[in-house]
Amino acid sequence: MQLYLQNNGQAAGPYPPEQIKQLIADGTITPEHPAADSVGGPWKPLREWPVLTKLAAVPAPSAAGLPPPLARSASASASAPDSSFVVAGKDALAALKKIAADPTGGIAPAFDALGEQRALGAGLVFGGVFAACGTFAAYRIVSAVGGFLGGFYHRGGGDAGQFFKILFAALAPFLALTVAVLAARKLLRGATAAIGADVFVAGAALLPLGAALLLGSLLGAANYAIVALVTLVALTLTVLMLDAGCVGVAGLSRRAAAWAVPFMLLLSAWLAKVIYTL
Numbered sequence: 001m002q003l004y005l006q007n008n009g010q011a012a013g014p015y016p017p018e019q020i021k022q023l024i025a026d027g028t029i030t031p032e033h034p035a036a037d038s039v040g041g042p043w044k045p046l047r048e049w050p051v052l053t054k055l056a057a058v059p060a061p062s063a064a065g066l067p068p069p070l071a072r073s074a075s076a077s078a079s080a081p082d083s084s085f086v087v088a089g090k091d092a093l094a095a096l097k098k099i100a101a102d103p104t105g106g107i108a109p110a111f112d113a114l115g116e117q118r119a120l121g122a123g124l125v126f127g128g129v130f131a132a133c134g135t136f137a138a139y140r141i142v143s144a145v146g147g148f149l150g151g152f153y154h155r156g157g158g159d160a161g162q163f164f165k166i167l168f169a170a171l172a173p174f175l176a177l178t179v180a181v182l183a184a185r186k187l188l189r190g191a192t193a194a195i196g197a198d199v200f201v202a203g204a205a206l207l208p209l210g211a212a213l214l215l216g217s218l219l220g221a222a223n224y225a226i227v228a229l230v231t232l233v234a235l236t237l238t239v240l241m242l243d244a245g246c247v248g249v250a251g252l253s254r255r256a257a258a259w260a261v262p263f264m265l266l267l268s269a270w271l272a273k274v275i276y277t278l
Contacts, residue, residue, distance in 0.1 A: 108248025126203025191251025
């Protein structure tokens, strides 16, 4: 999450939290300096923004002062993400390490460390990982039951057509949950106004389910008790991670997040059903 700073009555930035902390440390601004998450405000002192309390003081490139209104600083531009898949993959791996160490408490620090744009790339990678796990699991199931159903799954497209249908179906939950997170953030007026936050939260929250799908497909029906237990744990983690993402990334209050999570799950389930019927 990045913030705009007031400069002679106008908005300057946005700045990443690390640079804001450096500006405070340098004495350029104080914790009482007005800040907002959008150009139009609302404005409130920096000390009241939770994002600044989540990071330890991190050295950042020195800044001579505030940039012209609405212009990005040189250090902020230097941190702009590379569009390559390799960089997005590295960002996703770095975020995954934080999330794996603390599934709920690690989402917000992982997002803040990347920034909104780089978090978008990491979230897309997370969504791709979930889709790959779902595709692998579904293809194993289809392959196992295809012979019994007398070729029902091979009508009109052969193996290649079947594979792409399964891949599209595996992407549906990620797409649906992203839209659901976006809708909840808009309706409940979350502090973060960026699609990168929605993609990151949706992708990260689906990682436990992706792992459960992969493990379940490898264990097979013979180990149904273990598969059921792993699936239950994965679903629980997904709910908890969505709640943490709503509060720490989307900027919703705890009260709003309590309603946002079931809303997102119901809406994403309905959207996924719509996608499946296309």
